[in-house]
Amino acid sequence: MNIRQVHPVFVGEVSDIDITQPLTREQAAAIEAGMDRYAVLAFRDQALTDEQQLEFSRNFGELEVTLAGQMAKPEDRRLGDRLELGDISNLTARNAIRERDDRSRMYALANRLWHSDASFRAIGAGYTLLHGRVIPGKGGNTEFADMRAAYDALDDGTKAEIEDLVCEHSIVFSREQIGFADYAPGNEDRLRPVRHRLVITHPVTGRKSLYLSSHIGGIVGWPVPEARAFIRDLTEHATQRQFVYSHAWRVGDLVMWDNRTVMHRARRFDDLKEVRDLRRTSIKGTGLEVAQAKAA
């Protein structure tokens, strides 16, 4: 297995490995070591089935279920009852392109804001693995921003100021920003804000990073508008060009990233005409437990 760095600060492209087959312990360890270093790894030409993607993902920890899957009615789930398999597509349960006003489409549009997966949970996601099945002709890239490099580039005054800040995250906050608030009753627990440190330390490498996400709605102890203005400034800093890699998808790409060290977002494509079908798995995070308590 070889890893070639494809961006000045992070992201490796992995070659000479077939991830449709069971991995040896050494191979899994080499991938984990690559993740610690590059934060994002891209595997090309991997014709994974859903089962193979789930199997590959389990090498790295316990799978988590997706929030969208949990909140969807069973008959609306295109990928069946396996909630560990996230449906990142613009398709209905009948494989038709979603209409312009479709509620799930509105919900998913917030993926165009920079975020870290599942930061709205008390234990956010560790790795996310995304596999490209159908790719639009134009647009629909996924962009990644290196939160370690972004942290390192802050001035000392800012580093000291933010060291012990704790943010409140909820799916409600990211959706609110684009004017979506249509949740079915019974989801109250899933919408309640959780707390995370703004500066987190990677459990293996010890490197610090900014744990930013569009799911942030406040900083504990700060007036809300001041917190949000500050988080916007930090996010703008952290997503400057020099920290960003844009992944142009090919069919059969599997991209995995560490939500503790990068943010990501989807870019626009002609989603009313073209199909984009990606399948997501994610691993429960470890090392994110510090200073977390359910918000009152």
Added chain:
Amino acid sequence: MTVSIKPLHPLFVGEVSGTHITQPLDRDVVATIEAGMDRYAILVFRDQRVTDEQQLAFSRNFGELEVTRGTGISKPGELRLDPAFADVSNLDTNNLPLARDNRRRLYSLGNRLWHSDSSFKAVPATYSLLSGRIVADKGGETEFADMRAAYDALDAATRASIEDLVCEHSLQYSREQLGFDLTPEERATMRPVRQRLVRAHPVTARKSLYLASHIGTIIGWPMPEARAFIRDLTEHATQPQFVYTHAWRPWDLVMWDNRQVMHRVRRYDESKPRDMRRTTVAGTTVTVAQAA
């Protein structure tokens, strides 16, 4: 003394010398400044120790002034300045910095989002003129982005797709983004108005993107799709190559054309006074017919 203008940025912004705006201006000087605004969109005048009266008189050379709109955020008796001024300070009527959780302060944090002044009015502003009376030692810069250059840099397909789009603007949208709680009475003063997304300058005919954090949706679009798109456009339009950062010196007066630029203020230490006073020249036309 002849008025001259020196460019401060590759695309826009000129620094004016050879005039004292504290004095009444000749018609030809006013015309030179207006021509400079058409070309540079922003003009910087250094060392202008204007009184409020002088700032008002200078501003009136360019048209009628807007009167600060009553949103109810500032209660009667809380106005530090004449209503022809927008008080862009962090000060109360005793000239002391506002407390951290002061409602007027939290409301004014909306100025840290990219915007165009008064785009939330059916007839929006033309020029804004901002006088720096007490400036921040660190931070508190005003950044400007050239919406003509941003428009020019769009690809042809995007230009065609946005040509006839109409956006809804309201103060409630910019304030909501920061989670500022408006009362029903305040909200009632903030009825959305419509503005074209692409507008042409009446003199130069150059097209520009009429963007602002006050935008809440695009007519005929689902709101989340509109907002995601406006965010993308705003990100495009505020890339470093389109942006000028004005580091304030005391007694700078900066004037900008809201039809051609967006602006925002950067963070500063609000425990110290920052006293900036803005006059705003009223526009004369709508950009698009308003909803009945």
